[in-house]
Amino acid sequence: MTPFERDTLVSCLSKLPRGDARGFRFRAIDGTDRYYPFEALEREAKARAALLAGLGLRKGDRIALVIADPAEFVLSFLGAAIAGIVPVPIYPRASFKAKNAYVETVGHIVKASGAKALLIMEATKPVVEEVLAHDTGLSRLVILEELLQQPAAAFETPAIEPEDLCFLQFTSGSTSMPKGVMVTHRNLVENARAFLGPRGIDRRDEDVAVTWLPLYHDMGLIGFVLGTIVCNIPTVLMPTEAFGRRPNLWLETIHKYRGTITFAPNFAYGLATKRARDKDLEDLDLSCVRLAGCGAEPINARVMREFAERFARCGFKATALMPAYGMAESTLAITFHERDTPIMTDVVDAEKMKTGFAVKAAPGPNTLELVCCGHPFPKHELKVVDQQGHTLPQRRVGEIWSHGPSVTKGYYGNPEATAQAFTDGWLHTGDLGYMADGNLYVCGRLKDLIIIRGANHYPQDLEWAVAEVEGVRRDNAVAFSVMRDGEETLIIAAEGNSADAAALRKSIAAKVVETAGLTVGHVAVVKVGSLPKTSSGKVQRRRTKALFESGQLEEHPS
Amino acid sequence: MTRAELLQTFRSTASEISEKDMQSVTEAGVISELGIDSLELLEVIGSLERDLNVRIPDDQLVGIQTVGQLLNLVADKLPKAG
Numbered sequence: 001m002t003p004f005e006r007d008t009l010v011s012c013l014s015k016l017p018r019g020d021a022r023g024f025r026f027r028a029i030d031g032t033d034r035y036y037p038f039e040a041l042e043r044e045a046k047a048r049a050a051l052l053a054g055l056g057l058r059k060g061d062r063i064a065l066v067i068a069d070p071a072e073f074v075l076s077f078l079g080a081a082i083a084g085i086v087p088v089p090i091y092p093r094a095s096f097k098a099k100n101a102y103v104e105t106v107g108h109i110v111k112a113s114g115a116k117a118l119l120i121m122e123a124t125k126p127v128v129e130e131v132l133a134h135d136t137g138l139s140r141l142v143i144l145e146e147l148l149q150q151p152a153a154a155f156e157t158p159a160i161e162p163e164d165l166c167f168l169q170f171t172s173g174s175t176s177m178p179k180g181v182m183v184t185h186r187n188l189v190e191n192a193r194a195f196l197g198p199r200g201i202d203r204r205d206e207d208v209a210v211t212w213l214p215l216y217h218d219m220g221l222i223g224f225v226l227g228t229i230v231c232n233i234p235t236v237l238m239p240t241e242a243f244g245r246r247p248n249l250w251l252e253t254i255h256k257y258r259g260t261i262t263f264a265p266n267f268a269y270g271l272a273t274k275r276a277r278d279k280d281l282e283d284l285d286l287s288c289v290r291l292a293g294c295g296a297e298p299i300n301a302r303v304m305r306e307f308a309e310r311f312a313r314c315g316f317k318a319t320a321l322m323p324a325y326g327m328a329e330s331t332l333a334i335t336f337h338e339r340d341t342p343i344m345t346d347v348v349d350a351e352k353m354k355t356g357f358a359v360k361a362a363p364g365p366n367t368l369e370l371v372c373c374g375h376p377f378p379k380h381e382l383k384v385v386d387q388q389g390h391t392l393p394q395r396r397v398g399e400i401w402s403h404g405p406s407v408t409k410g411y412y413g414n415p416e417a418t419a420q421a422f423t424d425g426w427l428h429t430g431d432l433g434y435m436a437d438g439n440l441y442v443c444g445r446l447k448d449l450i451i452i453r454g455a456n457h458y459p460q461d462l463e464w465a466v467a468e469v470e471g472v473r474r475d476n477a478v479a480f481s482v483m484r485d486g487e488e489t490l491i492i493a494a495e496g497n498s499a500d501a502a503a504l505r506k507s508i509a510a511k512v513v514e515t516a517g518l519t520v521g522h523v524a525v526v527k528v529g530s531l532p533k534t535s536s537g538k539v540q541r542r543r544t545k546a547l548f549e550s551g552q553l554e555e556h557p558s
Numbered sequence: 559m560t561r562a563e564l565l566q567t568f569r570s571t572a573s574e575i576s577e578k579d580m581q582s583v584t585e586a587g588v589i590s591e592l593g594i595d596s597l598e599l600l601e602v603i604g605s606l607e608r609d610l611n612v613r614i615p616d617d618q619l620v621g622i623q624t625v626g627q628l629l630n631l632v633a634d635k636l637p638k639a640g
């Protein structure tokens with residue numbers, strides 16, 4: 001092994017340039033910022049490593065993190081990594097979501113990860129401490145502010161090897177059965193060097209990365225924290241909540257710090273375009289951006305074009321837009337479109353796509369325009385296979401499989417789920433796509449996952465929530481998504497009486513907002529007993545979706 | 559700013575951001591039933607913060623269910639009319 005191949009997150013952190021010219025800048029919602037040169041970032045993280053080890057945590061132990069503040073999160077994560085402790089990031093609670101459901105989710109993740117400790121901040125204690133009452137195996141709740149008051153104990157850093165677990169990424173699985181992807185140091189370093197390397201972003205010394213992406217999710221955490229550490233890229237991080245309150249802040253932050261690299265899901269590009277008023281554009285200079293990546297949810301060519309057109313007057317280059325495809329099971333990135341080239345799309349016959357053939361068509365009605373997601377990185381391979389796992393020819397739709405050093409070892413403590421999704425080093429992504437001229441086009445999903453605004457939602461979670469609505473019974477409601485105007489839209493179909501239909505539509509929609517923060521595109525209330533079911537009485541999601549899409553689902557009139 | 563004006567500001571802001579008609583929303587209105595999702599609501603709050611020059615920390619939004627409760631929070635931050 002070359003020294004390069006022996007690198008870990010921790011060794012990369014220690015090799016970052018000294019001095020204060022390069023580092024991480026954390027921009028708070030009030031506009032103030034905290035700047036950590038790389039040297040200070042490592043020093044502070046090392047201090048936390050000692051404090052965490054002082055709690056009795058040892059190499060390989062898991063620690064769950066619920067920390068909303070980006071600076072505190074990053075320092076704590078790195079501290080754990082230096083001590084060999086495996087961080088398990090958990091999303092902080094969104095203000096409007098039900099407290100009990102959140103506590104349950106945290107409990108499930110803590111249990112699945114076997115975390116011994118849960119590290120939180122004082123402000124979240126009233127909500128999160130209830131997790132202790134659940135049967136999770138958790139032995140202690142650690143308040144970060146209190147931990148930082150402890151005197152530093154003598155601490156010897158353990159040796160960290162490339163095959164050691166770096167962290168667990170819980171973005172897969174339903175709420176009740178979350179799956180933690182095991183990301184090793186090697187996975188992380190290989191993936192970061194692939195997507196930031198010459199065939200990907202092609203990092204330059206003058207790059208500045210800017211993000212508001214959540215750090216409990218792979219795109220934010222690996223793309224803009226761990227990856228930028230591995231490849232020595234100064235980074236500006238703002239809280240996701242700041243973008244939520246004021247979407248314009250994203251591009252303003254890029255302007256202010258002369259950002260060159262950013263990434264976001266499709267919806268954010270659409271939102272930024274919609275919210276930018278003419279007068280906002282006058283002082284905005286985006287000529288610094290050389291790469292604006294788009295991933296984590298289906299990419300809509302129209303949204304990309306409109307963004308490029310709207311911000312052209314600010315010096316934004318359309319060729320900076322770069323579609324990408326990836327998932328946590330493959331660390332982060334699987335394919336990138338060729339950088340510095342225009343977005344490519346493929347217009348295909350919508351009818352023939354239903355039978356699995358991507359046949360080129362002239363733009364018009366009954367066609368689909370799909371965005372090219374590019375090709376895999378060096379050392380990585382991709383194939384599209386049929387149900388038997390046989391490689392399909394070009395333009396035939398099948399499941400996308402990925403292979404290479406970024407493919408993770410599977411799900412922590414879940415050999416069944418791992419065996420299903422990983423065979424002979426190949427990751428079965430569960431996504432549908434086809435290859436054309438060496439490029440990947442993603443066109444659907446084999447699994448019943450719903451992805452809206454870059455966030456994954458499992459239909460069973462939504463169905464269970466809906467079943468709590470009065471007048472709806474368990475197994476009498478299904479959640480699925482359809483593409484509408486190029487955007488993934490949530491549909492709920494539920495059985496009910498025609499007299500209650502109007503009230504049901506309203507209460508189901510409200511329930512979904514409460515539990516998942518999502519608006520339902522359409523609630524279909526159908527006659528009791530009319531949803532397609534299996535012989536064991538389970539509602540068939542895909543069959544229901546097919547009926548809905550073909551207009552054959554008979555709804556009570558509104 | 560009167561309470562009626564505050565409600566009107568909320569209605570206009572929510573309509574603009576959600577692109578839905580929110581003009582008939584009342585203080586008793588349950589936020590989850592308005593037809594706006596959590597991200598849009600956060601943006602509505604961000605917009606109210608800027609227009610009214612107030613700051614509503616995330617922690618204080620926990621448990622807010624009705625439009626009236628949200629407006630109480632905002633009203634508490636506004637300078638009292640002399």
